[in-house]
Amino acid sequence: MSGVRRAMPEVAPAARQPGCAPPAVQLSRAGVALGGKRVFADVSLSIEAGEFLAVLGPNGAGKSTLMKAILGLVALSEGSLTVLGRQPEQARAQIGYLPQRRSFDHATRVRGVDLVRLGLDGARWGIPVAISRRARQRRRAERRRVQEVIEMVGAERYADRAIGECSGGEQQRLLIGQALVRHPELLILDEPLDSLDLPNQASVTALVRQICSAEGVAVLLVAHDVNPLLGYLDRVIYLGRGRALAGSVHEVITTTGLSALYGAPVEVLRTGDGRLVVVGTPEAPHHHGDRHG
Amino acid sequence: MTPSLSLDPVSDVRQLLTFPFMVNALQAGTIVAVLAAVVGWYMVLRRQSFAGHTLSVMAFPGATGAALVGLPSAIGYYLACTIAALAMGRTSRLSQYGGSDQTAAIGTIQTVGLAAGFLFLSLNQAVLGGPETLLFGTFLGVTRGQVLALLIVAAVALGALALLARPLTFATVDREVARARGVPVGLLDAGFLLILALAIAATSQITGALLVFALLVAPPASAQLVTSAPLAGLALSVGFAVAIVWLGLGIAYFSIYPVGFYITTFAFGLYVLLRAGRWAWSRRR
Numbered sequence: 001m002s003g004v005r006r007a008m009p010e011v012a013p014a015a016r017q018p019g020c021a022p023p024a025v026q027l028s029r030a031g032v033a034l035g036g037k038r039v040f041a042d043v044s045l046s047i048e049a050g051e052f053l054a055v056l057g058p059n060g061a062g063k064s065t066l067m068k069a070i071l072g073l074v075a076l077s078e079g080s081l082t083v084l085g086r087q088p089e090q091a092r093a094q095i096g097y098l099p100q101r102r103s104f105d106h107a108t109r110v111r112g113v114d115l116v117r118l119g120l121d122g123a124r125w126g127i128p129v130a131i132s133r134r135a136r137q138r139r140r141a142e143r144r145r146v147q148e149v150i151e152m153v154g155a156e157r158y159a160d161r162a163i164g165e166c167s168g169g170e171q172q173r174l175l176i177g178q179a180l181v182r183h184p185e186l187l188i189l190d191e192p193l194d195s196l197d198l199p200n201q202a203s204v205t206a207l208v209r210q211i212c213s214a215e216g217v218a219v220l221l222v223a224h225d226v227n228p229l230l231g232y233l234d235r236v237i238y239l240g241r242g243r244a245l246a247g248s249v250h251e252v253i254t255t256t257g258l259s260a261l262y263g264a265p266v267e268v269l270r271t272g273d274g275r276l277v278v279v280g281t282p283e284a285p286h287h288h289g290d291r292h293g
Numbered sequence: 294m295t296p297s298l299s300l301d302p303v304s305d306v307r308q309l310l311t312f313p314f315m316v317n318a319l320q321a322g323t324i325v326a327v328l329a330a331v332v333g334w335y336m337v338l339r340r341q342s343f344a345g346h347t348l349s350v351m352a353f354p355g356a357t358g359a360a361l362v363g364l365p366s367a368i369g370y371y372l373a374c375t376i377a378a379l380a381m382g383r384t385s386r387l388s389q390y391g392g393s394d395q396t397a398a399i400g401t402i403q404t405v406g407l408a409a410g411f412l413f414l415s416l417n418q419a420v421l422g423g424p425e426t427l428l429f430g431t432f433l434g435v436t437r438g439q440v441l442a443l444l445i446v447a448a449v450a451l452g453a454l455a456l457l458a459r460p461l462t463f464a465t466v467d468r469e470v471a472r473a474r475g476v477p478v479g480l481l482d483a484g485f486l487l488i489l490a491l492a493i494a495a496t497s498q499i500t501g502a503l504l505v506f507a508l509l510v511a512p513p514a515s516a517q518l519v520t521s522a523p524l525a526g527l528a529l530s531v532g533f534a535v536a537i538v539w540l541g542l543g544i545a546y547f548s549i550y551p552v553g554f555y556i557t558t559f560a561f562g563l564y565v566l567l568r569a570g571r572w573a574w575s576r577r578r
Contacts, residue, residue, distance in 0.1 A: 071473050097470055110462075111521050114521075118467060122474070123460055124460070125457070125460060126459075127458050161521075178470070
């Protein structure tokens with residue numbers, strides 16, 4: 001146990017002062033049923049402003065459904081949920097969202113910078129005609145913000161290229177930039193590390209951690225595998241068998257913790273380099289760390 | 294006066310513009326080129342060329358049906374295209390839940406349209422200038438009234454597109470995020486199909502049903518080969534389309550071959566040229 005503890009260095013607290021802001025997400029005995037089938041139930045959880053959380057669990061455990069509930073795209077069947085102190089639908093404008101498995105094929109003729117820009121003004125009707133001085137100022141400020149975000153995610157080199165011609169890692173950075181451009185208070189990233197190679201997984205995780213600390217954004221990152229995230233997370237939420245377990249990595253991803261969650265013996269092993277392997281989840285072969293099982 | 298090509302381009306153009314029918318054709322062609330190039334740019338971005346093709350085929354049942362009941366063929370074009378667009382919007386909503394293939398549904402609509410057109414044609418043999426005009430257009434017989442009607446339709450379609458421009462782009466390239474941000478993606482799908490229907494109905498009155506695509510696909514596709522910046526792409530698309538139409542009309546005037554042939558050939562030639570150029574450019578780097 002102490003070894004896992006050492007592999008999890010303490011992370012600096014968020015820049016935005018907690019305490020005065022309402023929790024980014026507050027779930028109380030929440031549950032969702034889709035088409036009469038219960039996805040998860042009795043989930044109680046509070047996520048503070050500026051926290052970095054991973055949402056883990058086997059395929060079909062309801063990770064994406066939980067994210068959609070927080071976005072107000074899926075209604076709760078029981079319990080309550082507030083996002084940034086409001087109803088989920090009313091908080092949408094303050095949430096940056098990166099959906100699951102999104103990639104742009106070669107023929108997508110839109111530049112990275114356009115994609116980021118759509119995050120800022122894509123929901124606005126009409127075409128921008130900057131006649132008045134205020135409109136021109138606003139336009140300049142928007143252009144500055146797009147540039148700022150592109151620099152923040154380190155995409156200056158390829159932002160003017162067609163998005164379809166960028167690599168997976170480059171696309172992911174631009175998409176994170178798009179999610180960030182409106183100064184969100186909550187960032188929801190659904191499997192952003194999926195389909196990235198190991199060096200890119202590491203660099204994107206480091207980028208998200210840095211943004212989380214620098215901008216004081218609460219981040220919910222859905223992942224299949226906790227290993228690339230080790231050392232960066234504040235807490236994890238583990239979904240399994242329709243229930244959820246939240247806490248630090250060394251509290252949750254343990255033999256006793258996961259066995260209690262599944263109600264069956266599950267073993268957590270630690271490899272020599274500090275990586276975690278979960279063995280024997282009842283939904284095998286969809287066990288933790290197995291991406292496409 | 295028979296058309297004769299001199300070596301002096303200024304006098305050639307002046308000769309061309311002395312005929313009211315040429316002036317009408319140039320004005321109608323310009324309106325259609327701008328409309329098709331802008332709407333087509335979105336169609337190519339949204340990969341709805343097959344839906345566009347189906348809408349253009351609707352000119353056939355539209356015109357033959359209108360002739361059958363004694364309405365102007367233009368009204369038939371607009372009606373048939375609008376009905377088909379509404380039907381397609383409906384199937385796209387169904388296919389989201391039912392998981393059926395949308396291209397199959399569009400193909401079915403296309404076949405029904407063609408069959409209806411064939412029926413109307415056999416019920417009424419004396420259609421318009423015969424099916425050939427319908428398929429390949431009547432660029433040189435455009436009246437003042439038609440020019441005015443085209444101008445109004447183009448203004449409505451482009452105005453609607455300007456209103457939808459940014460949410461439509463958002464919903465096209467990044468549907469999930471747009472939906473999460475509250476953009477009504479389903480309504481935009483249906484709205485764009487209606488705008489596309491208007492543009493195609495207007496264009497096919499001039500170019501005919503078969504050659505709509507010369508202006509609707511080739512200029513935007515060529516522009517997207519050159520740039521992926523939206524504004525530059527739209528401007529380039531319009532420039533290409535207008536140049537193609539002017540060149541086609543101008544040369545057809547002095548030639549015995551039909552105008553549709555020239556317009557299609559220039560559009561195709563431009564696309565091939567840019568594709569080859571792009572290939573050479575990427576090899577050089």
